[in-house]
Amino acid sequence: MNFSKIISPKIAQKIMNVVFIISGAIIILILIFIVGYILFKGIPVINLEFLISNPTNSGKSGGIFPMIVSSLYVTLVAGLIATPLGIGAATYIAEYSKNSRIVGIIRFGSETLASIPSIVFGLFGMVFFVVFLHLGWSILSGGLVLAIMALPTIFQVSEVAISSIPNSYKEGSYGLGATKWQTIYKVILPAAIPGISTGVILGLTRAISEAAAVMYSVGASFQTPISIFDPGRPLPLHLYMLATEGTSLENAYGTATILVILVLIITIVSNYVINRYQNKIMGR
Amino acid sequence: MDDNKVSEFLIEKGLFITTIFFIAIILVIIIFIFKEGYPAISKIGFFNFVFGLKWHPSENEFGVLPMIICSIYVTMLALIMAVPLSLLSVIFMTEIAPDRLRQILKPAIETLSGIPSVVYGFFGLTVLVPFIRETFGGTGFSLFTASLILTVMILPTIISVSQDAIRSVPKEYKEASLSLGATDWQTIKNIIVPAALPGIVTAIILGMGRAIGETLAVMMVAGNVAEIPNSIFEPVRTITSNIALEMGYATNVHYQALFASAIILFLTIIMLLIVANYIQNKYKIDIGSI
Numbered sequence: 001m002n003f004s005k006i007i008s009p010k011i012a013q014k015i016m017n018v019v020f021i022i023s024g025a026i027i028i029l030i031l032i033f034i035v036g037y038i039l040f041k042g043i044p045v046i047n048l049e050f051l052i053s054n055p056t057n058s059g060k061s062g063g064i065f066p067m068i069v070s071s072l073y074v075t076l077v078a079g080l081i082a083t084p085l086g087i088g089a090a091t092y093i094a095e096y097s098k099n100s101r102i103v104g105i106i107r108f109g110s111e112t113l114a115s116i117p118s119i120v121f122g123l124f125g126m127v128f129f130v131v132f133l134h135l136g137w138s139i140l141s142g143g144l145v146l147a148i149m150a151l152p153t154i155f156q157v158s159e160v161a162i163s164s165i166p167n168s169y170k171e172g173s174y175g176l177g178a179t180k181w182q183t184i185y186k187v188i189l190p191a192a193i194p195g196i197s198t199g200v201i202l203g204l205t206r207a208i209s210e211a212a213a214v215m216y217s218v219g220a221s222f223q224t225p226i227s228i229f230d231p232g233r234p235l236p237l238h239l240y241m242l243a244t245e246g247t248s249l250e251n252a253y254g255t256a257t258i259l260v261i262l263v264l265i266i267t268i269v270s271n272y273v274i275n276r277y278q279n280k281i282m283g284r
Numbered sequence: 285m286d287d288n289k290v291s292e293f294l295i296e297k298g299l300f301i302t303t304i305f306f307i308a309i310i311l312v313i314i315i316f317i318f319k320e321g322y323p324a325i326s327k328i329g330f331f332n333f334v335f336g337l338k339w340h341p342s343e344n345e346f347g348v349l350p351m352i353i354c355s356i357y358v359t360m361l362a363l364i365m366a367v368p369l370s371l372l373s374v375i376f377m378t379e380i381a382p383d384r385l386r387q388i389l390k391p392a393i394e395t396l397s398g399i400p401s402v403v404y405g406f407f408g409l410t411v412l413v414p415f416i417r418e419t420f421g422g423t424g425f426s427l428f429t430a431s432l433i434l435t436v437m438i439l440p441t442i443i444s445v446s447q448d449a450i451r452s453v454p455k456e457y458k459e460a461s462l463s464l465g466a467t468d469w470q471t472i473k474n475i476i477v478p479a480a481l482p483g484i485v486t487a488i489i490l491g492m493g494r495a496i497g498e499t500l501a502v503m504m505v506a507g508n509v510a511e512i513p514n515s516i517f518e519p520v521r522t523i524t525s526n527i528a529l530e531m532g533y534a535t536n537v538h539y540q541a542l543f544a545s546a547i548i549l550f551l552t553i554i555m556l557l558i559v560a561n562y563i564q565n566k567y568k569i570d571i572g573s574i
Contacts, residue, residue: 013470026373027373030436034399091299102303106303113310119527120546122528123542127543179288179292181296209399209402212499239406240402256407259400259403260399267394
């Protein structure tokens, strides 16, 4: 480097320290600005009425109750499907599979699934669940698409959590005469629960935030979905439609705020609960 | 005892089936996307489709090149802004920042990655678009606006992956450099970053994948004109936005052409992943060698 001859290492160090601090500060400021702006504009819109009433005038006025229900409903369906599948596959890969080729293929598959653009999932959901399986525009179709999207996150994080359980735990269990499954079920999985829950929560956060993947499978109904075969309109989709159709900026701010608050609550509460559990299991 | 053996066997097979199911999903996705999209490529012709300059579905012209170029521009511009910012802040977080600051930055980045992409798009639409319009002229819906939003969206991806890479550089490297009298910055520049480079490249590739795949946030601020832009303040339409915009009403060849664009996206992402994996495996830091 030429400039290192002109600038002494000590001065270079000082300059870089400032650059580093500025870049860290920029990240924090971006976050504060975005979240702050949305909340600042959205919180005045939110009241009980907004949360529990139906939209009127195609979203121009009224509340977002059906959208909140749709969001929670599709996320629940996604979680119920993706959680057992993800943990099952993670357990198999971490504890049973001895064939490193299969492990490699599964990991690559999971990475692929994690990086497929959400709109491609959207197309797939439409041709496969809505049309091919005749599930129609419904909570079930949307939930299935979101389950597939959440699956790789749940799998990857759970696999790391299960693999990182110390061997001594297993050996202790085997030493007491437990079978492999008993060891997994009673020793390994409970010890890996903090990690597994992190994976499930990350996966479900992805599911609850998604609009592009469900825009062609869940429908866009303003009615509150009751049955799993009813169409719905999850919050992100509602926000997208309000914003791009220029329906109501005010309600869009309100919807965005609810969405941000929902994601924040999920992250904060789950971090807290997972930490508590971890401390308890570690005997702290 | 025998009961135990039977149930152990069944459980193992059950878990195996779960795992196979996982992979089967990917195959089903591939089959269905290709099944719908392939007819378009054979009808339009591969060359006319990928290198065609005009996208006019009503006149039966389906050239996706402008959209491919828009996607590349938007992604590159976002990377140019996001890579330096994220690398500097990763180094700040792992090597320089005091613990207390670290404890603020980590959740901040997690939160950034958790914010739904539509919310980013909405923020872009209500804040950035007017800002760009007033500062630089034009409509405000532009390549530049889209890449600004993407920059923020891919920061967490690049940060978290490159952070792992920098953390996994053996302590001994750093200590050896410091004990030779190098400053922190010299150590970072000459030792830590070169040693972590494969991981950093992987992080950038994953960020690139995320930027290419992002749909609605880009679509809300990019203006969506299917032409190759002449400046960064002109509107653009990415491949992903094109699919989301037109799928609602597309029929016949048009419909198939949108699926064919999804095939292109899919193949691009797979290629990026293969490159990322290759780099990561080939240049793994050999910790045993010290």
